[in-house]
Each structure stands twice: as C-alpha cells, then as structure tokens.
Amino acid sequence: MPELGKYAGEVLAAYGGSIAILGGLVWLSIRSGAKVRARLRAMEETRK
Amino acid sequence: MSLWEYANPVKFMATSGRILPAFAVAAAVVTLAGVAWGFFATPEDYKQGATVKIIFLHVPAAMMAINAWAMMLVCSLIWVVRRHHVSALAAKAAAPVGVAMTLIALFTGAVWGQPMWGTWWAWDPRLTSFLILFLFYLGYMALWAAIDDPDTAADLTSVLCLVGSVFAILSRYAVNFWNQGLHQGASVLRAGAVTGADTEEKVSNVYAVPLFVSMAGFVLLFIALVLLRTRTEIRARRIKALEARARMADA
Numbered sequence: 001m002p003e004l005g006k007y008a009g010e011v012l013a014a015y016g017g018s019i020a021i022l023g024g025l026v027w028l029s030i031r032s033g034a035k036v037r038a039r040l041r042a043m044e045e046t047r048k
Numbered sequence: 049m050s051l052w053e054y055a056n057p058v059k060f061m062a063t064s065g066r067i068l069p070a071f072a073v074a075a076a077v078v079t080l081a082g083v084a085w086g087f088f089a090t091p092e093d094y095k096q097g098a099t100v101k102i103i104f105l106h107v108p109a110a111m112m113a114i115n116a117w118a119m120m121l122v123c124s125l126i127w128v129v130r131r132h133h134v135s136a137l138a139a140k141a142a143a144p145v146g147v148a149m150t151l152i153a154l155f156t157g158a159v160w161g162q163p164m165w166g167t168w169w170a171w172d173p174r175l176t177s178f179l180i181l182f183l184f185y186l187g188y189m190a191l192w193a194a195i196d197d198p199d200t201a202a203d204l205t206s207v208l209c210l211v212g213s214v215f216a217i218l219s220r221y222a223v224n225f226w227n228q229g230l231h232q233g234a235s236v237l238r239a240g241a242v243t244g245a246d247t248e249e250k251v252s253n254v255y256a257v258p259l260f261v262s263m264a265g266f267v268l269l270f271i272a273l274v275l276l277r278t279r280t281e282i283r284a285r286r287i288k289a290l291e292a293r294a295r296m297a298d299a
Contacts (some may be wrong), residue, residue, distance in 0.1 A: 036280050
C-alpha cells in the first residue's frame with residue numbers, strides 16, 4: 001500500500017467508488033448478456 | 049470489404065464474437081496496469097499530494113464520457129441516414145458505458161476538488177456542461193426504455209443524441225470558450241504539452257506515461273463493453289422478432 005498521507009481518504013474513496021462503478025457495469029453487462037443468450041437459445045431450440 | 053457489411057447482424061455477430069475475447073483480455077490487462085501503476089508507483093505531487101493519483105481515473109473516464117457520446121452520435125447519424133439497425137443498437141449499447149464514465153468523472157472530480165479547491169462542486173463551465181451531459185445520458189436511456197417500437201425509439205433517441213452533442217462538445221472545450229471557472233485547461237492532450245513546445249506547464253512523464261496507459265485501457269474497456277452489449281441488444285431484438293412471429297402464428 002502506498003503512503004497516501006493526509007489525503008488517503010479522498011484517494012481511496014475515488015478508487016473504491018470508480019472500481020465499484022466499473023465492476024458493476026462489467027458484471028451487469030456480462031449477466032444480462034448471458035441471460036439474453038440463454039433465452040434466445042431456448043427459443044430457437046423450441047422452434048426446431 | 050466494406051464497413052457497411054457489418055450492418056448485417058449475422059456478419060456483425062460472427063466478427064464481434066471472434067474479436068471480443070481479445071479486446072476483453074487486452075482491456076483488463078491494460079486498464080489494471082495503468083490504474084495500478086498510477087496508484088502504487090507514482091510519487092506524491094508537491095502541490096496536490098497523493099490526490100494527484102486520482103487523475104489516473106478522472107482523465108480517462110472524462111475522455112471516454114465525451115468519446116462515447118461522439119460514437120453514439122456517429123451511430124445515430126448512420127441510423128438516420130441509412131437505417132442500419134446494428135448502428136442504432138450500438139448507440140443504445142454505448143449509453144450505459146458512457147453514463148458510467150461520466151459518473152466516474154464527476155465523482156472523482158468532486159472528491160479531488162474538495163481538498164484542492166475547497167469545494168465539492170462549482171458552477172464552472174466545464175463542470176456544468178459535464179453535469180448536463182450526464183443528464184442527457186440518463187434522458188437518452190430513459191427514452192429508449194419508454195418507447196416500445198424500436199424504430200421509433202431509435203429515431204427519437206437519435207434526435208436527442210444530436211441535441212446532446214452540443215454539451216458533449218462544450219464539456220471538452222468549455223474552458224477554451226470561457227476563460228473562467230475553476231477547472232484548468234487541457235494539460236495532457238495538447239501537442240505542445242507532450243513535445244514541450246509550448247510555454248504552459250506540462251504534466252511530468254512520471255504521471256503522463258501511466259496516464260496514457262490508463263487512457264488506452266479505458267478505450268479498450270469501452271470497445272469491449274460496447275461489443276458485448278451490442279451483441280446482447282441484437283439477440284434481444286431477435287427474441288422480440290421470434291415472439292412477434294409466434295403471436296402471428298397463434299392468431
């Protein structure tokens with residue numbers, strides 16, 4: 001862990017918040033992609 | 049080979065399916081490298097202290113917030129002129145990525161501004177135009193969600209995207225138009241700043257190099273997420289088409 005001095009709170013909040021937003025975006029994108037793909041696969045198999 | 053081939057969803061799905069894993073891996077590696085380099089391996093600035101480390105998130109996120117809107121504008125214009133569905137769906141897919149980037153830029157800017165400027169927020173031209181851009185992103189996504197017919201939604205969101213482009217441009221150049229406010233002018237993406245040809249203060253290479261790596265990572269992350277989300281939108285559209293076909297068959 002680097003020495004962040006008196007601004008440790010601000011730096012950690014910025015990194016924590018940004019990682020949470022990016023992580024949430026990636027997770028939601030992958031999850032919705034997997035759900036839609038599974039649903040389409042099921043529908044196309046039903047049609048066969 | 050023509051770019052317009054990718055207006056065909058089958059062609060787009062085949063090509064994006066091949067390149068997406070490479071972009072995803074590159075995005076993860078380069079983004080982590082840039083952000084970790086900035087956080088762990090850069091020194092404190094003599095004026096800003098450790099808060100200088102926030103630029104490795106703030107600048108790439110702000111850059112991508114504007115560039116995402118620019119990409120949406122190009123896709124919207126292609127939809128309006130040539131009516132390619134993949135283009136409209138790519139614009140729709142980019143909006144949540146753009147809003148996340150705008151949110152990160154606003155949040156990290158506020159967290160940096162409090163100790164450095166003495167305030168979380170100021171009604172400065174660049175900050176204000178960025179806030180309006182954020183609201184345009186929310187409005188754009190809400191409009192897509194509010195309209196059932198996808199073609200009508202694509203038409204109306206394209207118009208909204210054109211109007212919002214004014215604020216995307218303002219958020220980049222506001223500090224040049226109005227020489228006032230707290231936010232400084234460009235100090236990184238300025239040719240003279242990189243070459244040392246201009247007389248204004250330039251960012252030291254100790255910060256500039258990891259910053260460029262982080263910016264490259266955010267660009268790759270944006271491309272990977274837009275490819276993934278566009279593929280999801282194309283599949284969702286296919287589901288709607290199959291459902292409509294099933295209803296017609298039942299009727």
